[in-house]
Amino acid sequence: MKTKCLLFSSLSILILTCCGTSGSTYAENPAAGSSTAAVQEADSLPEDSQASGRESLEAPPSGSSASDTASQEHPGATDTASLPAADAAGSSPDTAADTNAASGTADGASGAADHTLPHPGQAPAPGSDQAETFTALHGALAVDGSDLVDQNGDSVRLYGMSTHGITWFPQYVNYDTFRTLRDDWNTNCVRLALYTAEYNGYSTGGSQEELKSLVKDGIDYATDLGMYVIVDWHILSDQDPNVHKEDAIGFFREISSLYKDYTNVIYEICNEPNGYATWDSVKSYAGEVIPVIRENDEDAVILVGTPMWCQNIDQAADSPLEFDNVMYTLHFYAATHTDELRSRLENAVDAGLPVFVSEFGMCDASGNGGNNFEQAEKWMELLDKYNISFICWNLANKAETSSVLKSGCEKISDWTEDELSESGLWIRERFKMF
Numbered sequence: 122m123k124t125k126c127l128l129f130s131s132l133s134i135l136i137l138t139c140c141g142t143s144g145s146t147y148a149e150n151p152a153a154g155s156s157t158a159a160v161q162e163a164d165s166l167p168e169d170s171q172a173s174g175r176e177s178l179e180a181p182p183s184g185s186s187a188s189d190t191a192s193q194e195h196p197g198a199t200d201t202a203s204l205p206a207a208d209a210a211g212s213s214p215d216t217a218a219d220t221n222a223a224s225g226t227a228d229g230a231s232g233a234a235d236h237t238l239p240h241p242g243q244a245p246a247p248g249s250d251q252a253e254t255f256t257a258l259h260g261a262l263a264v265d266g267s268d269l270v271d272q273n274g275d276s277v278r279l280y281g282m283s284t285h286g287i288t289w290f291p292q293y294v295n296y297d298t299f300r301t302l303r304d305d306w307n308t309n310c311v312r313l314a315l316y317t318a319e320y321n322g323y324s325t326g327g328s329q330e331e332l333k334s335l336v337k338d339g340i341d342y343a344t345d346l347g348m349y350v351i352v353d354w355h356i357l358s359d360q361d362p363n364v365h366k367e368d369a370i371g372f373f374r375e376i377s378s379l380y381k382d383y384t385n386v387i388y389e390i391c392n393e394p395n396g397y398a399t400w401d402s403v404k405s406y407a408g409e410v411i412p413v414i415r416e417n418d419e420d421a422v423i424l425v426g427t428p429m430w431c432q433n434i435d436q437a438a439d440s441p442l443e444f445d446n447v448m449y450t451l452h453f454y455a456a457t458h459t460d461e462l463r464s465r466l467e468n469a470v471d472a473g474l475p476v477f478v479s480e481f482g483m484c485d486a487s488g489n490g491g492n493n494f495e496q497a498e499k500w501m502e503l504l505d506k507y508n509i510s511f512i513c514w515n516l517a518n519k520a521e522t523s524s525v526l527k528s529g530c531e532k533i534s535d536w537t538e539d540e541l542s543e544s545g546l547w548i549r550e551r552f553k554m555f
């Protein structure tokens with residue numbers, strides 16, 4: 122494995138003109154009443170939740186609203202009651218974008234702490250705060266057997282928060298947001314969720330240049346703060362990553378070229394293959410995307426999703442990819458996924474598969490419903506046993522159980538306990554245990 126220097130890039134303040142709606146699994150404008158959702162497969166759910174409606178890809182019954190069905194869908198589903206007033210009323214995307222840029226990204230940037238980034242290529246000065254950051258101490262990561270290891274070959278563990286879709290919640294891609302996660306929540310990693318197929322997704326009408334700029338800013342903020350950062354190509358309603366493979370190839374070619382010398386960037390090439398996607402189709406996709414990244418960065422850690430919303434980890438264990446420094450993702454929602462999926466994870470790791478939990482929640486698989494902290498603790502105990510890295514979904518103020526901020530909280534950093542949701546309070550305390 123080559124030795125790379127941790128580089129820092131200049132801060133770019135971005136006023137993003139994208140849709141200001143809450144996250145959506147809809148391929149059309151969620152504010153306009155589209156009802157096609159990406160859903161959990163019934164076979165993956167306990168019997169008492171198979172009748173919840175998650176298994177249906179059809180429109181809700183006549184007279185029902187997106188708000189009525191939001192609790193039945195994946196964590197990305199949009200509840201119009203949680204949207205800004207203009208969006209819920211069906212305003213145009215341009216109006217929503219102007220409103221969001223003014224109240225979200227622009228305010229966040231203007232309120233950021235004064236921080237001057239070193240010139241790219243400049244190492245942190247000995248004795249500086251950056252010289253003592255997590256990334257400065259651990260450097261370039263690698264995969265050794267089933268373990269994630271640091272530049273010294275020692276086992277290392279990443280933990281932190283995932284943004285919701287940065288298309289809809291750009292305000293949380295912010296220096297002070299990440300600083301709060303690092304200093305108050307004790308996290309060392311952040312995940313940037315770039316949706317591909319939903320409303321204003323990267324491949325479905327969103328401004329690709331603006332979204333790439335937002336990803337770049339997120340990498341820069343994390344780098345300056347000494348945090349690792351996961352660039353998440355967040356497929357969901359597109360089901361099979363091959364649907365937008367050419368966009369993925371172009372995106373990862375550009376980002377990996379820009380950040381080829383950075384030691385803190387991790388590439389997640391497909392979030393949650395689902396529906397008709399098979400492990401063979403994921404392997405075929407990975408076989409084309411990973412070499413594009415490797416052309417620029419020969420040893421960056423790469424995360425690969427597994428079928429059935431990253432639950433069929435056993436299929437990857439039976440037929441792993443022939444690339445180095447690759448880990449396989451498992452996702453769980455504690456109120457839905459219990460002993461069976463934990464057993465599947467344990468068997469895969471015991472067989473030598475390197476696993477990274479790049480998304481989980483304490484609630485059910487819809488992103489809503491009640492939290493099950495007893496099951497969440499069982500998951501944490503298993504992840505602790507195997508030193509598995511984990512990222513919690515989601516950093517937003519969306520009106521759903523999985524969001525860590527209360528829906529009425531407009532702050533983008535330095536949150537009080539009163540501004541955190543039940544999920545936020547629990548996971549913050551869990552992070553602080555490390």
